[in-house]
Amino acid sequence: MPKLKIIKYPNSLLQELSKEVIEIDTEVRSFIDDLVETMRGSICVGIAAPQVGRLQRIIAVDVTPKNPGHGELVLINPKITAESGKRKGREGCLSIPGFVANIKRSKKVTVSALDRDGNSVEIETRGFEAVALQHEIDHLDGILFLDRITDMKRDLLKRKIEEI
Ligand code: NI
Numbered sequence: 001m002p003k004l005k006i007i008k009y010p011n012s013l014l015q016e017l018s019k020e021v022i023e024i025d026t027e028v029r030s031f032i033d034d035l036v037e038t039m040r041g042s043i044c045v046g047i048a049a050p051q052v053g054r055l056q057r058i059i060a061v062d063v064t065p066k067n068p069g070h071g072e073l074v075l076i077n078p079k080i081t082a083e084s085g086k087r088k089g090r091e092g093c094l095s096i097p098g099f100v101a102n103i104k105r106s107k108k109v110t111v112s113a114l115d116r117d118g119n120s121v122e123i124e125t126r127g128f129e130a131v132a133l134q135h136e137i138d139h140l141d142g143i144l145f146l147d148r149i150t151d152m153k154r155d156l157l158k159r160k161i162e163e164i
Contacts, residue, residue, distance in 0.1 A: 004038045004052035009096045009161060015142040018048075018055040021076050024118045028058075032074055032116050036060050044094050046132045048139030051095050059136035067128040075113035075121070078137050082110040089131055091145045098164075099157060101149050105131045 007013055021028060031054065039047040039060050046061040062072040085107025092100040108126040111133055115121050125133065135145060146154050 003041050004034050006038070006042070006094050007051055007053050009093075009144065009146070010158075011095075013050060013053055013055070014095055014139070014144060016050065016055050017142050018050050018057045018140040020057050021114075024076060024114065024116065028056075028076075029116060032058060032060070036072065036074065042094055044092075045128075046136045047094065048136045050139050050142075057140045059133075059140065061129065061132045061136055063129045063132050070125075070129050073123065073133075074116050075111065075123070075133075076116065076118075078111050078113035078133070078140070080109050080134070080137060081112050081122075083134075084108045085126075087127075087131070089128070091131070091135060093135070093145055096144065096146065096161060099146075099161060101145060101153065101157065103131075103135075103145050103148050105134050109133055111137070 035047060035049060035052065038052060045063045045066055046059065049056045049058040057077045059078060060074050063070050083106035086104060087107045088102050088104045090100050091103045109130045111123045113121055146157060
């Protein structure tokens, strides 16, 4: 399966709103396989479709490398339906290589979505996996972790990234 090309900041596709998936057909399933393959081939715990240039609401998350005991999640049209608590932790992003920042997130989330067979699923999780889900769902709304840090830090980071 081909590995897909990761789009990097400041490509404007990363700031677009992705569309809901209407039909999970064989083309979408085959794209999902490629997306998961691309995640597996990178040092990351999650990926969102817009990061490979496809503006559709599809994410894959697997935090096992950093936090054993979880499995692979492929979620279509994911929505956060409940969240609670706060935590701050270091985040990075495949689309912004070489940069990390401390980001404040909800500690616990409930996400409803479709799985790759079109079944409704509800995921309730906390900690690192909850953060990964929030990060990837943000991508579907054109939000990067850079957008969630304080203005001053963000300006500094963006300037550094643009210099590279
Ligand atoms: Ni990311």
